[in-house]
Amino acid sequence: MITSSDQEHMRSNQRGWNTRVAAHLNSTYYNLDEFRAGKSSLRRLEKETVGDVQGRSLLHLQCHVGLNAIGWAKLGARVTAVDFAEQALATGRSLADDVGADVRFVYSNVFDLPKNLDGEFDIVYTDYGVLGWLPDLGEWARVIAHFLKPGGVFHLVEIHPVTAAFTEADGDLELTPLLFTDGPYEYEVTSTYGDEYGENRQIPSYTEYFWPYTTSRVITALMDAGLRLEVFRETPVDCRQRFRTMVPDPDEEGCWRLPGDPIPLTFAVSARKPA
Numbered sequence: 001m002i003t004s005s006d007q008e009h010m011r012s013n014q015r016g017w018n019t020r021v022a023a024h025l026n027s028t029y030y031n032l033d034e035f036r037a038g039k040s041s042l043r044r045l046e047k048e049t050v051g052d053v054q055g056r057s058l059l060h061l062q063c064h065v066g067l068n069a070i071g072w073a074k075l076g077a078r079v080t081a082v083d084f085a086e087q088a089l090a091t092g093r094s095l096a097d098d099v100g101a102d103v104r105f106v107y108s109n110v111f112d113l114p115k116n117l118d119g120e121f122d123i124v125y126t127d128y129g130v131l132g133w134l135p136d137l138g139e140w141a142r143v144i145a146h147f148l149k150p151g152g153v154f155h156l157v158e159i160h161p162v163t164a165a166f167t168e169a170d171g172d173l174e175l176t177p178l179l180f181t182d183g184p185y186e187y188e189v190t191s192t193y194g195d196e197y198g199e200n201r202q203i204p205s206y207t208e209y210f211w212p213y214t215t216s217r218v219i220t221a222l223m224d225a226g227l228r229l230e231v232f233r234e235t236p237v238d239c240r241q242r243f244r245t246m247v248p249d250p251d252e253e254g255c256w257r258l259p260g261d262p263i264p265l266t267f268a269v270s271a272r273k274p275a
């Protein structure tokens with residue numbers, strides 16, 4: 001159940017995400033110049049996880065500035081992309097125009113989406129940095145089940161929560177007790193990701209609320225919503241340099257690994273709504 005304090009916390013996060021967009025526009029992480037020139041932002045893991053999208057209807061939740069949503073459209077999916085940061089959606093719309101992609105962008109909180117959008121989809125998809133902003137994974141999973149056609153599949157590609165169990169101090173990774181707590185964690189944000197390690201962009205400060213999750217909580221929420229787990233995959237590859245000790249992945253440009261691959265850094269889940 002989403003409580004009134006959850007709503008308040010999400011409104012603060014929403015203000016924050018709108019604030020972050022300006023800093024992301026000229027960041028090396030999003031690299032909009034390369035994107036406009038035709039480079040796809042889809043990585044190997046999400047392409048392998050989702051598979052062929054040609055002609056399929058695809059609902060992309062928490063799409064941010066829309067790069068991967070546009071990527072699916074360019075691969076032939078009929079894409080509806082949702083986010084609650086108006087600034088991010090405005091960027092997505094303009095990028096879609098720039099590259100000639102047809103994406104329907106919808107402004108909504110994920111939890112309000114059944115009131116704001118009609119229809120059912122072959123695929124529901126979400127990726128990289130989405131779960132920690134959601135106060136109720138059970139309700140999130142029910143929204144996903146609501147929008148899947150019978151036989152449709154939900155795909156998640158997400159930063160592994162184990163990364164939140166570590167913090168970096170003086171170049172070493174130290175354990176934090178975050179993972180098995182309920183949240184929300186409240187902290188002040190003064191910068192955002194987007195550039196080289198240690199070069200986060202300063203932004204006007206805001207209070208952010210973060211709900212930790214474990215992979216088992218994610219999978220249980222999806223199963224409780226009636227979906228059948230088909231794939232659970234963990235990889236030692238990260239979508240950005242989260243820790244100083246990470247090195248570029250020799251197998252994929254823009255991806256990073258810890259030397260020796262000691263922990264999972266990303267995970268993927270596919271779960272089907274029974275036909």
Ligand SMILES: C[S@@+](CC[C@H](N)C(=O)[O-])C[C@H]1O[C@@H](n2cnc3c(N)ncnc32)[C@H](O)[C@@H]1O
Binds near residue numbers: 013062109111129130
């Ligand atoms: C880290 S970004 C997702 C990043 C995206 N995968 C990318 O690489 O650009 C998180 C996104 O979730 C959105 N978001 C957070 N909570 C949300 C909610 N309750 N409903 C809708 N969007 C939400 C934020 O506005 C933000 O655009």
